[in-house]
Amino acid sequence: MANKLESTKFGKYGGQFVPEVLMPALEELTEYYEKFKDDAIFNEELDYYLRDFAGRPSPLYFAKRLSKEYGVKIYLKREDLVHGGAHKLNNTLGQGLLAKYMGKKRIIAETGAGQHGTACAMAGATFGINTEVYMGAKDTVRQRMNVYRMELMGTKVIPVKSGSQTLKDAINEAMRDWVANVETTHYMIGSVVGPHPFPTMVRDFQSVIGKEVRTQIMEKEGRFPDSIVACTGGGSNAMGIFYPFIEEDVDLFAVEAGGSGMKTTDKEALHSATLCTGEDGVLHGMRTKVLQNKYGQILESSSIAAGLDYAGVGPELAYLADIGRLKPCNSMDSEALLAFHDLCRLEGIIPALESSHAVAYVRKAAATGELGDIVVINISGRGDKDLQTVMGMRK
Amino acid sequence: MANKLESTKFGKYGGQFVPEVLMPALEELTEYYEKFKDDAIFNEELDYYLRDFAGRPSPLYFAKRLSKEYGVKIYLKREDLVHGGAHKLNNTLGQGLLAKYMGKKRIIAETGAGQHGTACAMAGATFGINTEVYMGAKDTVRQRMNVYRMELMGTKVIPVKSGSQTLKDAINEAMRDWVANVETTHYMIGSVVGPHPFPTMVRDFQSVIGKEVRTQIMEKEGRFPDSIVACTGGGSNAMGIFYPFIEEDVDLFAVEAGGSGMKTTDKEALHSATLCTGEDGVLHGMRTKVLQNKYGQILESSSIAAGLDYAGVGPELAYLADIGRLKPCNSMDSEALLAFHDLCRLEGIIPALESSHAVAYVRKAAATGELGDIVVINISGRGDKDLQTVMGMRK
Amino acid sequence: MRISEKFRQLKGRKEGALIAYICAGDPTPAATKEYVTALVRGGVDIIELGLPFSDPVADGPTIQAGIQRALEGGMTPDIFFRTINSLKLHIPIVVMTYYNLIFKRGLEKFAKDCAASGISGIIVPDLPPEESDELLQACKENDIDLIYLVAPTTTKERMDRILAEGTGFIYLVARLGVTGVRSDVAASTGELIKRVKTNTPKAVGFGISNGQQAARIIRAGADGVIVGSAFVDIIAKGEDVAARLEALARELKEGAEVAIN
Amino acid sequence: MRISEKFRQLKGRKEGALIAYICAGDPTPAATKEYVTALVRGGVDIIELGLPFSDPVADGPTIQAGIQRALEGGMTPDIFFRTINSLKLHIPIVVMTYYNLIFKRGLEKFAKDCAASGISGIIVPDLPPEESDELLQACKENDIDLIYLVAPTTTKERMDRILAEGTGFIYLVARLGVTGVRSDVAASTGELIKRVKTNTPKAVGFGISNGQQAARIIRAGADGVIVGSAFVDIIAKGEDVAARLEALARELKEGAEVAIN
Numbered sequence A, B: 001m002a003n004k005l006e007s008t009k010f011g012k013y014g015g016q017f018v019p020e021v022l023m024p025a026l027e028e029l030t031e032y033y034e035k036f037k038d039d040a041i042f043n044e045e046l047d048y049y050l051r052d053f054a055g056r057p058s059p060l061y062f063a064k065r066l067s068k069e070y071g072v073k074i075y076l077k078r079e080d081l082v083h084g085g086a087h088k089l090n091n092t093l094g095q096g097l098l099a100k101y102m103g104k105k106r107i108i109a110e111t112g113a114g115q116h117g118t119a120c121a122m123a124g125a126t127f128g129i130n131t132e133v134y135m136g137a138k139d140t141v142r143q144r145m146n147v148y149r150m151e152l153m154g155t156k157v158i159p160v161k162s163g164s165q166t167l168k169d170a171i172n173e174a175m176r177d178w179v180a181n182v183e184t185t186h187y188m189i190g191s192v193v194g195p196h197p198f199p200t201m202v203r204d205f206q207s208v209i210g211k212e213v214r215t216q217i218m219e220k221e222g223r224f225p226d227s228i229v230a231c232t233g234g235g236s237n238a239m240g241i242f243y244p245f246i247e248e249d250v251d252l253f254a255v256e257a258g259g260s261g262m263k264t265t266d267k268e269a270l271h272s273a274t275l276c277t278g279e280d281g282v283l284h285g286m287r288t289k290v291l292q293n294k295y296g297q298i299l300e301s302s303s304i305a306a307g308l309d310y311a312g313v314g315p316e317l318a319y320l321a322d323i324g325r326l327k328p329c330n331s332m333d334s335e336a337l338l339a340f341h342d343l344c345r346l347e348g349i350i351p352a353l354e355s356s357h358a359v360a361y362v363r364k365a366a367a368t369g370e371l372g373d374i375v376v377i378n379i380s381g382r383g384d385k386d387l388q389t390v391m392g393m394r395k
Numbered sequence C, D: 001m002r003i004s005e006k007f008r009q010l011k012g013r014k015e016g017a018l019i020a021y022i023c024a025g026d027p028t029p030a031a032t033k034e035y036v037t038a039l040v041r042g043g044v045d046i047i048e049l050g051l052p053f054s055d056p057v058a059d060g061p062t063i064q065a066g067i068q069r070a071l072e073g074g075m076t077p078d079i080f081f082r083t084i085n086s087l088k089l090h091i092p093i094v095v096m097t098y099y100n101l102i103f104k105r106g107l108e109k110f111a112k113d114c115a116a117s118g119i120s121g122i123i124v125p126d127l128p129p130e131e132s133d134e135l136l137q138a139c140k141e142n143d144i145d146l147i148y149l150v151a152p153t154t155t156k157e158r159m160d161r162i163l164a165e166g167t168g169f170i171y172l173v174a175r176l177g178v179t180g181v182r183s184d185v186a187a188s189t190g191e192l193i194k195r196v197k198t199n200t201p202k203a204v205g206f207g208i209s210n211g212q213q214a215a216r217i218i219r220a221g222a223d224g225v226i227v228g229s230a231f232v233d234i235i236a237k238g239e240d241v242a243a244r245l246e247a248l249a250r251e252l253k254e255g256a257e258v259a260i261n
């Protein structure tokens, strides 16, 4: 067992902090994942869905006018063009296919704003697997359209009325469901978080982003970029684009949500900058950096971008931050909004507010020189879902 | 001049029925278009934008579960994955680039539901050309989000308060603007309609769809499909996918909006099935089939899909219908809705209501055998814009 | 009365022509008779009547609104010809309409109906010479003038063709843009008048609304002025319409007369 | 009192153990003292007190609500240990909490605080044996039992490890799913009891709410029953709480006693 335990961690982070009932399911999942992750047939089928269904490869676009405005050569990795409007589908197709290979009859998931839920619904429909998504009751009201999208695709959306009726309650409820139905059900986690093997598996499924960038930037520049910048909620789009460059001489910037400021109280943080300010802890099955009070109670986090609004972060990012391989940084709500408008106006691309945090960091850091000459920004998703929010800001 | 006139027509259809003021602009546009359409540098730049900005090629996806349900082998051409969510950008990138080569300082356009306007805004932002879009005042209210999208990208949306305050008034107003500012301004028409050279030019820019299908279906099936089905409003997505197959033994189906029924009164049609029921006439600068009353007054058309709701149709489609090269057909609102739900549920793809008309035709015609064994459906756009409409239907 | 005859008459009298446009049926067919009479009393030389089309792309908001009122008032091509027929004017009448209404009626029949109801000319703003061969033929056969427009943007090559084919008068579009009242006369107007070298009379339209402007245009070398939106505005306001139409016609005509002296 | 001693006592008396869970601080720290006293009066053998955590993934809605009330009532780990310290019970007390609160306090300190305040055992529902080496060490050094859970899904290999490491008692999860009252006893429960071959006492929890169920489980071979949600339900209703807790405890204890005879 010592051997297996070893591989569940990234340094001291990661692991499997889950109820006993789930351990066999995690073992089964790990086993299947290890079996299929390098399997030729599995990967061929996954590649097929990524290409023909999801629309990969996504372009690497040279943002000429934005480059001029910010004073550094900027390439945008266009995950906004992936089916469903975000990188999330890369992961749900991978896990969905694995669930199919495992013979699971049912997929469950949690969702906050509905991006991951929508991606699950898409994968569920494609693979013909029954899908149910837990969503905080408050979120179902705020994100009515995403609920409807999921329902159209045959997914059952279950409003969670306990606790704060938001994402964390949805996670709790999904975990409970998994505990109760572990034999027939695959729990589809939406980021590089949760117990092993999820952080590793989701990273691998998302690595298609970075692999494409390797080829694309070589074609365009004949060399790797000086830096890569990605927004970081759970950290899946970041790990997806970072991982294939881990061994390369490329600086990696994980941009968290600075919210309305770096303050915290005993109960809540005005931000979601977990890598920047979180402390070592255990949440949702993993040891990682966590926004918590002195007793270890988890704080309510905050961000204008629902997808970044999370009190934890993927354990591998926590590890990479500790060893100095990536630089944690953050952009505030107001900075993200400015970057959002820049990209709309200069490039005709409406980015997700999540992705706008990455753009915002380049906006302020380009002049310092720390990003080098060529920077790749991961545009993790499109911003159509955020129009209402941005419109509200205007008033 | 006889020579040039000849080439402005498709059989008896097409031509240039516009105010004298515009004739020189059309000549200039024709000239530039003829000059650049086979120009290597122009095409290389256009290909670049289509690939890196728009995300082309769009996949040709084998819809396994839909095929099983409908009993015919169905491939979906995924224009829903193109940047902006519809095929419209193929055209606006082409015209936008041409406008840049022509040295135009300003782009104007009309839009109904806002799809073409959004695509114009995207092209305008990318190329850094001032863009103004006319939109019926009623439509600006109904499609508030699309107005906002355009504005975010720096496009000025001008509400048209004359007439019925909808698409046709926006067209009229855009034409008037062009008449007044013809020297500095390019008028970006959004479909294969209007005076020559627009129907030809827009068809050529959209032909990238069909060209890709040629390669893709050969890879997948080793042969061309038996039939291609596309929804038809103005006809640009249809001509785009049909045109590269015109000389091949492939049946072409242009599916119009059957609305709530094939009835017309003196003032309005309950449908928009121009190819099916329209009569020879002259509208918006072209001779084509037109929905009109016995005096030649244009009827108000109707469809659940805003993008199909047009009383005219591209002249080349009228010609191809007359000579029997394509089959005009239609799907009713209610049929399109059923097909919409099928695609959502079975394939995890939310199609535009426009595109759902094409799917709906396959739904009812597959069993007759007229579509053959392999059919390609053009999914001209995604349905996120239609969620509100479909939700309304449920009640 | 033929248009050419009217212009000859005016030339003899050293007067610039006043061509007045209103939309037939705005707001009712009966009103049109009354308004035309008022205009003629005011001194108008040629009446240009719009046959309303549902999608008038070449017209500005003022005239578009008039067209809409006319359509709502029930105006159709059939009623149009009957109305004209009952006018019995002693000055030329010209119809202005969009091509689809002509096309739908049939070019032959339309030209015949014009001739039969006493119309002397046809203006089709969305029919450039490239597309007008057939209608021109039908007009010739029925002794109707097909009146072409030229614009500041019209190239030399096109101008030559238009001047070779057009009869009655040449409609000079005073500026880029659609119909509608403007407060100034564009510099380009004078230039255009000079560029149009022909024996066919030249009338300038688009944006003229008062006697001063009319005078300036005739002085610049035009044979007539065409005024539309200013009259349609009066109809739109709906107060004391006939009297005000007459008064405005008189003012414009005086401007056109004064100019030549 | 050590847990093992309690079970030895009960074994001698041929009684099944009743382990009662409530959440410390629900709805106030003061109330907990009162409720614990009532439970002990009702015949409870071991008190399991929840130290409330903000994200209790292994608990059902009933207990989650209790945890929320406790947090809102101001319960913290510091107050928790002070409250326990003031209880002075003559039966074993077990703390049930999530790992982050232990981790954050420091494993050593947490175990010491437990020992100092009279706690005999720790249950951590989100800490499987794979992750528990360090806590186990700290517990051993402080004479505290680390109580492991086994579930119907637990494999033979894992079971062996858990049984080798667990002390105090083995917590048998009666069914897949989270805490909460159920109306039946799952067939799988009997099976699980048979599968768990150990000398450590076996207590079954999850879903037990009445004397009959308790009896059936003891009869099936368990050494004790754990009841939580049924008690927390009474606290949630808030009427006559102490008396009803005592009454339910009595009913359950009677079930557990009867079963062995």
Ligand SMILES: Cc1ncc(COP(=O)(O)O)c(C=O)c1O
Residues within 6 Å of the ligand: A086, A087, A088, A115, A116, A190, A191, A192, A231, A232, A233, A234, A235, A236, A237, A238, A306, A307, A308, A352, A354, A355, A380, A381, A382
């Ligand atoms: C567009 C987009 N970007 C980023 C994120 C953050 O997730 P992650 O950090 O796992 O990439 C989300 C989450 O919903 C998202 O929707």
Ligand SMILES: Cc1ncc(COP(=O)(O)O)c(C=O)c1O
Residues within 6 Å of the ligand: B086, B087, B088, B115, B116, B190, B191, B192, B231, B232, B233, B234, B235, B236, B237, B238, B306, B307, B308, B352, B354, B355, B380, B381, B382
């Ligand atoms: C998604 C979509 N499909 C089809 C159409 C119809 O246009 P066309 O017939 O030119 O393809 C539109 C027009 O807006 C559209 O948005």
